[in-house]
Amino acid sequence: MPELPEVETTRRSFAxxxxxxxxxQVRLGKPLRWPLGCPPEALVAQTVGSASRRGKYLWLPLERGGLLMHLGMSGSLAFSEVPVSPPGAHDHFDLVTSRGTLRLTDPRRFGAVVWSPALDDxxxxxxxxxxxxxxxxxxxxGGHLHRALRGRRVAIKQALLAxxxxxxxxxxxACEALFEARIHPRTAAGRVxxxxxExxxxxxxxxxxxxxxxxxxTLRDFRDAHGMAGSFQQHAAVYGRQGEPCLVCGTPVRRIVQAQRSTFFCAHCQRR
Incomplete structure (x- = not known):
């Protein structure tokens, strides 16, 4: 699933x-997670403003309202300044502009493009x-984090993902940050x-x-709007390294499942 770094990288690549x-022109394909919320033709002739990001959402302002976009589980945005090929089976939204076409491709259709009158409305x-x-x-x-986690019994890893x-x-x-902070992923959030x-x-x-x-x-198919893949996974200290030696102490990295998500950690460096 594209997370904040992937979404921000995407924003920077086309904004x-x-x-x-x-x-x-606005072209809609198969239905996405939520409906657009306005007639596609209502967006025509409007000027595009400066794209911003909030969490994993992208906000593309127009003269009247704007489009809130989410990449879902496997979606990606591509921007082409030359005419694009006819939409394929997984291309569900095209925003055709005077400077090029912004296309949302989403094989699983958990993504969304939603019109809203404003970011705060x-x-x-x-x-x-x-x-x-x-x-x-x-x-x-650290102060904000400590106050927000106070009293929470859920594991710290799950609290971060929420x-x-x-x-x-x-x-x-989350796996990488918990390893760097030397916190066991199963530690109750309120006990940190x-x-x-800090x-x-x-x-x-x-x-x-x-x-x-x-x-x-890029673990599977993430690309930014230029079609470029990310490379953070090549620098991960624990994520995806089950059975390999910890880069700090040499203890084999462990994998557990929390809320149906894989968690990687070092049992020696991250003691409970």
């Missing part, structure tokens, strides 16, 4: 190229209401001390910053 363009406001802080927000620190404390710590990045929360907040920011520099992670 400047489409800004200021005029919408000429309508469907967008409802979908974004439960999101936690952005990891690079100055307000996100996204209501901090966004962006998806499965790969203030000092360890280490964890720092680790989350550093891991996500590194992932952004490397264009995110």
């Amino acid at each position: 400047e190229r489409i800004e200021g363009a005029t919408v000429r 309508g469907p967008a406001a409802k979908l974004l209401a439960t999101l936690g802080l952005e990891p690079f927000d100055p307000a996100f620190d 996204g209501d404390v901090v966004v962006g710590a998806g499965n790969i990045y 001390s203030r000092a360890r929360c 280490r964890l907040a720092t680790a989350i920011r550093r891991i996500l910053a590194q992932a952004l520099e490397l264009g995110g992670s």
Whole structure:
């Protein structure tokens, strides 16, 4: 599933190229997770603004409202400044503009493109209401993390994945951040001390910053709007390294399953 680094990498790869363009046509394919919410022709002739991101959502403002986009489990956006090929079976949305075509491809159709009157109104406001802080927000620190986790019995790994404390710590990045902070993934979230929360907040920011520099992670089919793959997975300390020696102590990396997601950790470095 594309996480914050992959979504932000995608945004950066097309935002400047489409800004200021005029919408000429909107093509819908098979139904996605949620309906568009307006007649496609209502978007025609509007000017595209500056694309932004909130969590794993992309916001593409128009003169009247905007489009909230989500890549779902396996979706990707591609922007082409030359005429695109006819849509294939998995191409479900084309925004044809005066500067090129933005196309959403999603084999599993869990992604979405939803019109909203504003980012803080309508469907967008409802979908974004439960999101936690952005990891690079100055307000996100150990103190915030410690307060938000207080009293929670759920495992710290699952608390990070929930996204209501901090966004962006998806499965790969949560595993890596917990390893860097030396916290066992099964530790009850409410038992993580203030000092360890400080280490964890720092680790989350550093891991996500590194992932952004490397264009995110490509485990199967993620590509940015240029068609480029990410390479963070090649630098992972524990994720995907089951049975291999820990890079710190040499203990074999372990894999467990939490909430149907694979978790990788070092039992020696990350003691409970």
